[in-house]
Amino acid sequence: MKKVCWPYFDPEFDTLPERINGPTVLLYFPRSCRVTIDNENTEDCTVVKVDSVNKQGLLLEVVQVLTDMNLQICKSYISSDAGWFMDVFHVIDEHGNKLTDQKVINYIQQAIGRSRGSPHSIKAYSSKVFPNYLHPNEHTAIEMTGADHPGLFSEISAALADLHCNIDEAHAWTHNARLACVAYITDQSTHSPIEDPCRLAYIEDRLTTVLRATTNPNSPRGNQQEVKMVELHGREGTMTTVERRLHQLMLSVRDFEAPSGPTTAEMPSGGEEMRRKRMVRIESCKQKGYSIVSIECKDRPRLMFDAVCTLTDMQYVIFHASISAHRGYAFQEYFIRHIDGYALSTESEKERVAKCLEAAIERRVCEGVRVELRAENRVGMLSDITRMLRENGLAVVRADVETHGEKSVNAFYVRDVSGNYEVDIDYFVQSVKREMGPTVLHINHNIRTADDANTTPISFGHKLRSHIDRLSHALLILSAHD
Missing domain, CATH: 3.30.70.260 (ACT domain)
Structure with missing residues (x-):
């Protein structure tokens, strides 16, 4: 053959x-x-x-x-x-x-x-x-933004409990005296989404009143509170994540701007020092019409997501990027243009982009003691927990509340109402045990601050290697166009 x-x-x-x-x-x-x-x-x-x-x-x-x-x-x-x-x-x-x-x-x-x-x-x-994948069609989603003050998250939880709403999941961020919160609720008796337009309008009105209660109407932030019932779906059937919505909501209330006339409770200690350390710098690549955004800060999970999310939502297109991390320190470089095809042309635009990126990085770095509580889920639990936190002089700076079957998992970052991170929460622990019975409570006393995120020592040798890597990447980009 x-x-x-x-x-x-x-x-x-x-x-x-x-x-x-x-x-x-x-x-x-x-x-x-x-x-x-x-x-x-x-x-x-x-x-x-x-x-x-x-x-x-x-x-x-x-x-x-x-x-x-x-x-x-x-x-x-x-x-x-x-x-x-x-x-x-x-x-x-x-x-x-x-x-x-x-x-x-x-x-x-x-x-x-x-x-x-x-x-x-x-x-x-x-x-x-993922068995705990959240089905938005089984809940009513609420978005809230406004000026933050100690006890506000507790007031929101209490208002929803009083309105006979069960909070199945909630996520809240605070930064620069602003609050953004996304919550998924159901009817307390039927455990189904709330669809009655009159009842939804009443819930919106009640929550808006809570957010507006202590806001100074003459303040630049006086009219920034907003409550909306939403469907968290993007186009083509994709879903916008809760974290991206929190970034967008924070951007909408301009949390990248320092609060005017901050009080001790509004601004954590060390806030001014934190803002003096620039994590973002922007340069021009005139030869190819790019703006080069460089980020150097302590590495952490989701850092790239926060940066890319912010640039995308600000209508900038990322054409090239190089990201690396070494010994807990992150280096990120983005070659961008605005969606209209032009690079950043003015110093004010560059300053705004830099501030927005720094705010996005800082939002994720929680400042305070982490308190995690796991217990049998019941109606009004979140309201009771946040009430006990407030009664013990503790302010919530971030909250992540989820329901897993019959269990409720509540994680908070807290500090005292004066803005101090080193808090004594022993009395709070006793209050939880006394009022809620058998629960699983975890306290993390390792305080992580945004100021610490920028003071990690790094060797000159690694800086040199990183600079060479970024330069090589930039040369490859330029040569690709020639």
């Missing part, structure tokens, strides 16, 4: 026309989005590669998927010129290890490459992978 020989063709050759001709041709190819996960070529992390037709907001969607999985991005290289998106992420799980769970790997591939499947199938799959 005559032996037949066939010439060898590299598998990558099949996609070469797609890469050369760009998005116009790719729209007709099934491989318009390819996600590759590599666990072999690196020893200490998993490499996620994304190759896709580009669109505004795609980078944020990819980063959002990774951060929603509690993955930490150690390093990333991004390029999205000429309508094509090519990105590489080096990620580890929350324990610092590679990704080994095949369900997690499959979810990442399906969620990022969802152009190959419907949004409904992705949501259905995520419900199987």
Whole structure:
């Protein structure tokens, strides 16, 4: 029998026309989005590669998927010129290890490459992978913004309890004397969404009254309070995460501006010193028409998400980026233009972008003692917990409240009403045990402040290596255009 020989063709050759001709041709190819996960070529992390037709907001969607999985991005290289998106992420799980769970790997591939499947199938799959996945259609979502004051979150919780609303989940951030809160509620008796327009209008009016109660109408922040019943869905069936909404809400009340005439309770000690240390600088790359945004600060989970989320929501397009972290310190560099195609042209615009990015970084760094309480869920529990915090002179600076089956998990960062972080909460613990019976209570006395996030020592050698890496990346970007 005559032996037949066939010439060898590299598998990558099949996609070469797609890469050369760009998005116009790719729209007709099934491989318009390819996600590759590599666990072999690196020893200490998993490499996620994304190759896709580009669109505004795609980078944020990819980063959002990774951060929603509690993955930490150690390093990333991004390029999205000429309508094509090519990105590489080096990620580890929350324990610092590679990704080994095949369900997690499959979810990442399906969620990022969802152009190959419907949004409904992705949501259905995520419900199987994550049992606690929240179904917005089973709740009524409320967004609240306004000027913050000690005890405000307790007042909101009490008002909702008085209105016969059960809080199934709530997340609140405070920064620069502003508050943003997203809560999911149901009817206390039926445990179903609240749909009666008259009742919804009454809830909005009551919560607006609570937010407005101690606001000075002559203050620049006097009319910034707002309460809305919302559907947290974006276009094309995708869901906007709660954390992104909190960033957007904080941006809407201009928390990047220092509060005018702050009191001791409004501004934590060390706030002025914290703002003097610039984490963000912006330079111009006139040769190629980019603005270069550089971020240097202490590394932490979700840092890249916070930066990309802020730039995207401020209508800036990220064309290239380089992200790295070493010994707990993060270096991020973004090559951006406004969505209208122009770079940042004025010093005031650069200052505003820098302030907004610094505010986004600071929001996540909670200042205070972490109190976590797990107990059997019941109606009015959140109102009782926050009341006890207020009665013990403790102010909530961040809250994350979730319901897992019959259990309620409540996590708060607290400080005293004078703004001090070192608080004595022994009496609060006794009050909880006395009023709530058997509960699981965790107190974390390791206080983390935003000021500490900028004082981590770093060696000159690493600064030099990082500078060389960023310079090399910039040269690659410039050469790609020539």
